[in-house]
Amino acid sequence: MQSSAVNESQVVIDSQQESGHHGHPDHRMFGIILFLISDSMTFLGFFTAFLIYRAIMPVWPPEGTPELELLVPIINTVVLVASSFVMHKGQVALKKNDIKGLQLWFGITAVMGVAFLLGQSYEYFNAEFGLTTNLFASCFYALTGFHGLHVTVGVLLILSVLWRSRTEGHYSSSSHFGVEAAEIYWHFVDVIWLVLFILVYLLQMS
Amino acid sequence: MEQVHPQRKWQDYFGFSTDHKVIGVQYLVTAFFFYLVGGAMAEVMRTELATPDPDLVQPEFYNQLMTMHGSIMLFLWIIPAGAAFANYLIPLMIGTDDMAFPRLNAIAFWIIPPGGIFFLCSFFVGAPQAGWTSYPPLSLVSGVWGEEIWILSVLLLGLSSMLGAFNFVTTILKMRMPDMDIHSMPLFCWSMLATSALVILGTPVLAAALILLSFDLIAGTAFFNPAGGGDPIVYQHMFWFYSHPAVYIMVLPFFGVISEVLPVHARKPIFGYRAIAYSGLAISFLGLIVWAHHMFSSGTPGWLRMFFMATTMIIAVPTGIKVFSWCATIWGGKISLNSSMLFALGFLSSFLIGGLSGVMVASVPFDLHVHDTYFVVAHFHYVLFGGSVFALFAGVYHWFPKMSGKMVNETLGRIHFILTFVGFNLTFLPMHPLGLQGMNRRIALYDPKFQAMNELVTIGSYILAVSTFPFLINIFWSLWKGKKAPRNPWRALTLEWQTSSPPIIENFEEEPVLWAGPYDYGIDTESVDGDEEVDDMLAEVAGSS
Ligand code: HEM
Ligand SMILES: [Cu+2]
Numbered sequence: 111m112q113s114s115a116v117n118e119s120q121v122v123i124d125s126q127q128e129s130g131h132h133g134h135p136d137h138r139m140f141g142i143i144l145f146l147i148s149d150s151m152t153f154l155g156f157f158t159a160f161l162i163y164r165a166i167m168p169v170w171p172p173e174g175t176p177e178l179e180l181l182v183p184i185i186n187t188v189v190l191v192a193s194s195f196v197m198h199k200g201q202v203a204l205k206k207n208d209i210k211g212l213q214l215w216f217g218i219t220a221v222m223g224v225a226f227l228l229g230q231s232y233e234y235f236n237a238e239f240g241l242t243t244n245l246f247a248s249c250f251y252a253l254t255g256f257h258g259l260h261v262t263v264g265v266l267l268i269l270s271v272l273w274r275s276r277t278e279g280h281y282s283s284s285s286h287f288g289v290e291a292a293e294i295y296w297h298f299v300d301v302i303w304l305v306l307f308i309l310v311y312l313l314q315m316s
Numbered sequence: 317m318e319q320v321h322p323q324r325k326w327q328d329y330f331g332f333s334t335d336h337k338v339i340g341v342q343y344l345v346t347a348f349f350f351y352l353v354g355g356a357m358a359e360v361m362r363t364e365l366a367t368p369d370p371d372l373v374q375p376e377f378y379n380q381l382m383t384m385h386g387s388i389m390l391f392l393w394i395i396p397a398g399a400a401f402a403n404y405l406i407p408l409m410i411g412t413d414d415m416a417f418p419r420l421n422a423i424a425f426w427i428i429p430p431g432g433i434f435f436l437c438s439f440f441v442g443a444p445q446a447g448w449t450s451y452p453p454l455s456l457v458s459g460v461w462g463e464e465i466w467i468l469s470v471l472l473l474g475l476s477s478m479l480g481a482f483n484f485v486t487t488i489l490k491m492r493m494p495d496m497d498i499h500s501m502p503l504f505c506w507s508m509l510a511t512s513a514l515v516i517l518g519t520p521v522l523a524a525a526l527i528l529l530s531f532d533l534i535a536g537t538a539f540f541n542p543a544g545g546g547d548p549i550v551y552q553h554m555f556w557f558y559s560h561p562a563v564y565i566m567v568l569p570f571f572g573v574i575s576e577v578l579p580v581h582a583r584k585p586i587f588g589y590r591a592i593a594y595s596g597l598a599i600s601f602l603g604l605i606v607w608a609h610h611m612f613s614s615g616t617p618g619w620l621r622m623f624f625m626a627t628t629m630i631i632a633v634p635t636g637i638k639v640f641s642w643c644a645t646i647w648g649g650k651i652s653l654n655s656s657m658l659f660a661l662g663f664l665s666s667f668l669i670g671g672l673s674g675v676m677v678a679s680v681p682f683d684l685h686v687h688d689t690y691f692v693v694a695h696f697h698y699v700l701f702g703g704s705v706f707a708l709f710a711g712v713y714h715w716f717p718k719m720s721g722k723m724v725n726e727t728l729g730r731i732h733f734i735l736t737f738v739g740f741n742l743t744f745l746p747m748h749p750l751g752l753q754g755m756n757r758r759i760a761l762y763d764p765k766f767q768a769m770n771e772l773v774t775i776g777s778y779i780l781a782v783s784t785f786p787f788l789i790n791i792f793w794s795l796w797k798g799k800k801a802p803r804n805p806w807r808a809l810t811l812e813w814q815t816s817s818p819p820i821i822e823n824f825e826e827e828p829v830l831w832a833g834p835y836d837y838g839i840d841t842e843s844v845d846g847d848e849e850v851d852d853m854l855a856e857v858a859g860s861s
Contacts, residue, residue: 137416137490144482148516155524155557159539159550172545241535245545248537252528 142291146298149260153302156256157309160249164313171246171314176238183311186229187303190261193222194300197268201293207283213275216268216289219296223265230258250310257306260299267292322821332426334418337819339425340404341719344712346425347396350432354388355781357381362743362777365770370760378760379445380462384438386448387466390566391473392432394704398569399424399480401711402508404719406484408812409502411493411830413822416486424479427472435469438462447758449555452540452548456532463533467526474519477565481512493811495830502810502834503592507572510596514561514568514603522558525551552614556607564603567699568596570707571638574660577710578642579835580808581657582649586835588641595634602631612680613687621680628678635671639664655729659710662737666702670695673748688758691751697744709736709787716791717805721817722798728790735783742776810834 164170197219203211233254239247271292274280281289328338329345361381364372373381403421407414415421438444444466446455455463488505492498528539529551538544540551571592579586586592608616608624616624642664651657673695677683686692709732716724746769751757755766762770804813812819814828 135490137486140486140490141417141420141482144485144516148478148482148520150520151517152520152524155521155554156528159524159528159554162550162553163547166547167545241531242537242544245538248531248539252531252537252539256527 136287138287139290139294142294146294150298150302153256153305156253157305160253160309163245163249167245172244175244175246178311178314179233179236180311180315182229182233183307186226187307189222189229190226190300190303193219193226194297196222197293197296201286201289204281204286204289205283209275209281212281212289213272216272216275216292220265220268220272223261223268223296226261227258227265230254230261246314253306253310257299257302260302264292264296264299267295323818324821332422334414334422335821336403336407336415336418336421337719337823339421340400340402342425343396343400343403343428346428346432347393347400350388350392350396352784353436354385354393355784357385357388359777359781361385362774364760365762366774368762368764368767368770373760375760376445379447379458379758380439380443382758383444383447383466384436387444387470388432388435389700390448390562391470392428392435394566394700394708395473395477395562396428397704397708398511398566399477401504401569401573401708401715402480402484402511404715405504405812406487406508407491408815408819408823409505409810409834410488410491410496411811411824411828412487412491413824415483416491417483420479421483424476424483427476427479431469431472431476434472435465438465438469441465449559450529451555452529452532452551453542455529456541460533464530467530467533471523471526474523477515478519481515484508484512485516493828493830499590499593500830500833503575503586503589504569504572506593507568507575507596510600511565511568513597513600514565517604518558518561518565521554522562525554525558528554549611549614552611553608556610557604560607560610561600561603563696563699564599567704568599570663570704570711571596573707573711573714574642574663576810577656577660577707577714578645579837580714580806581654581660582646582651583837584645584649585833585837586641587644587647588637589835591637592641595637598634599631602627602634606631609678609683612683625678625680629675632671632675632678639668639671654713654726655724655733656710656713658730658733659706659713659736662733662740663703663706663710666698666706666740670698670700670702673698686751688756689751690747690755690757693757694744694747694751697747701740701744706736706740709733714806715812716794717801718812718817718819720795720798721801722794723801723805724794724798725790728786728793732783732786732790735779735786739776739779739781739783743773743780744776746773746776809836 196215200212200215200219203209203215234251237250239250241248241251271281271288274288324335324338328335329341333339333342360373361378364370364378370378403415403425438461441461442459444450444455444462445458446463450463450466488501488509492501528537531537532539532541532546538546540546540548542548575586575592606624606628608620609628612621612624646661673691677686677692677695713724713729716722750766750769750773753766755762801817803815803817805817806813809832811828811830815824
């Protein structure tokens with residue numbers, strides 16, 4: 111008898127966790143914000159290391175570093191910034207209970223994210239330096255690579271929102287945590303890119 | 317008649333559970349296991365150091381033991397043990413039924429056992445030898461795979477500690493019971509806020525450093541390798557940006573434990589509630605701007621040394637505020653010298669010594685003299701062992717009845733305390749003069765003139781080893797045959813004592829009642845009467861005294 115009571119309440123507890131927590135307000139957004147604060151500290155670590163190198167090395171970028179090609183990264187920047195606005199339209203659509211709109215705008219965002227990643231790969235394949243060429247090259251790949259990883263995760267988040275939105279009633283104007291989480295993450299990745307673009311590309315121009 | 321409420325079965329403690337109490341116990345037991353592992357390594361080191369020559373183990377193996385001991389004690393014992401108390405206590409103390417994210421919480425725990433075992437597996441490929449700090453270039457030239465396992469394990473354990481911190485902050489800020497404002501929550505919760513802030517801000521920077529170190533190790537980059545044009549000092553900055561705050565991550569939770577234990581067993585209100593609460597936050601903030609005091613001898617320019625010396629010494633102020641408040645709390649109290657209180661007093665005295673030697677090494681000229689000597693080893697064992705571990709045991713004795721529903725044996729508890737206290741001081745006190753006279757740390761051999769004192773230290777470390785036996789026997793015996801614990805054996809006021817021991821699955825049979833502040837001992841609370849339930853509790857807390 112006793113043990114079945116335990117099992118039952120275990121089941122109840124587990125099913126309640128699926129949707130936030132019973133009766134409690136949903137704190138997941140707060141958790142996501144804490145996570146983003148934390149994640150931004152990782153980038154802060156990378157960026158600071160980069161700036162220190164820049165400050166203490168007698169020649170920066172080190173002798174023999176080829177000029178960076180700016181065309182692709184500029185296009186990428188435009189694509190990524192624009193995608194943030196596109197994505198926001200999706201969220202606005204959801205607030206009006208327009209699931210089709212959500213799917214349309216999030217779909218476009220995902221395509222733009224993939225375009226960004228393709229541009230990044232193009233750059234990697236055509237760069238005139240490799241990971242170990244010199245300190246600048248290593249920083250270049252580490253920073254853009256770590257950011258690219260974030261973009262990839264972002265695209266996956268968007269795709270999973272799209273996947274779930276096929277279920278009737280999964281998202282609605284009153285239930286939209288997944289959508290908002292994906293969106294705030296995407297904006298975050300976007301802002302990080304702007305800083306990275308300035309540090310790694312623009313500051314290198316002489 | 318007591319209503320029948322669902323209780324956990326013992327099997328639940330061995331599987332995946334999202335109950336914060338189960339997770340808390342799982343953390344504590346796992347961490348204690350690693351404490352024994354790390355302790356055994358220390359005993360081998362001490363046996364080696366009983367004689368000046370490296371005759372028991374090869375010097376390389378000594379380096380591996382030293383590295384593994386330090387890393388295990390920090391990342392697998394003290395930090396998870398802090399999370400253990402946080403998991404167990406926060407929801408109970410704030411009168412709610414679980415953490416904000418129970419599943420995330422379980423995941424955070426379940427990263428630890430595989431992470432720890434993976435870490436120990438590094439012995440099969442040649443364990444890391446570069447110390448728990450893993451400074452390059454040393455860490456780049458002393459075996460690739462051991463070092464890489466060290467990096468991956470620390471990344472995993474860091475992730476676990478971050479997931480925990482998200483949970484603690486969200487739970488404390490968002491899930492307190494309706495009548496509990498932030499200034500009437502127990503001080504342990506405050507200390508966990510301060511701790512978690514450091515975890516959230518510091519750990520990612522360590523992760524960044526370790527990712528770059530990993531590139532250097534595996535992919536042949538040279539971020540930190542001077543041979544390829546990199547700079548090892550950048551690693552040191554990034555490492556200590558996390559690792560100085562980490563020493564507060566390792567001690568603040570236990571400050572919280574002490575703030576809970578002292579008032580209860582001295583039957584007095586805590587002295588300076590707000591001072592203790594906010595000094596914790598001040599320590600966190602200052603803790604983020606002192607890191608380069610570990611780099612006084614790394615070619616840090618003079619003006620920067622001055623800055624870090626000043627900020628470091630300023631930390632002594634909020635820390636001192638806490639110590640004075642604790643002393644004032646027990647001053648004139650009706651102290652019962654049970655095991656919990658004894659360990660708390662042991663904490664106060666040892667932490668005081670560790671804090672004072674901390675101020676000494678914060679001073680640049682002094683530090684240049686004792687850097688990399690046993691004075692530093694003495695200092696950090698006084699804060700980590702004398703501070704954190706003593707407070708941890710105080711907490712274990714205090715909350716064991718709540719966690720297990722059984723009382724501990726006080727005689728064994730006191731024997732445990734005396735052995736620990738004597739062994740601890742015998743082990744680490746002589747390290748101060750040894751260091752001042754120039755005995756270097758992190759090396760298996762030393763000048764024969766230090767031998768006598770080292771023998772003493774080794775004997776002390778054996779007493780410490782022996783001291784764990786009365787503890788283990790006590791725990792197992794009490795679990796098996798111990799007296800059944802009432803819901804509130806210490807007549808304490810925080811909410812975890814308002815539910816059964818151990819608490820039922822969702823913590824409280826009915827909404828807990830905030831009928832007094834968490835530390836209102838000896839204060840006239842009869843003015844709130846009229847409520848039968850409150851009268852019952854008053855009677856319970858007034859108890860036999
Ligand atoms: C069982 C009692 C203990 C003994 C006998 C002991 C002994 C030692 C010894 C001999 C060393 C190496 C000194 C050297 O060669 O430089 C050491 C290092 C260290 N210990 Fe302990 N220790 C004990 C407990 C602890 C505890 C409880 C902690 C932390 C919570 C701790 C943290 C450390 C750290 C961080 C290092 C530095 C490792 C490094 O240099 O990288 N120890 N300890
Ligand atoms: Cu420090």
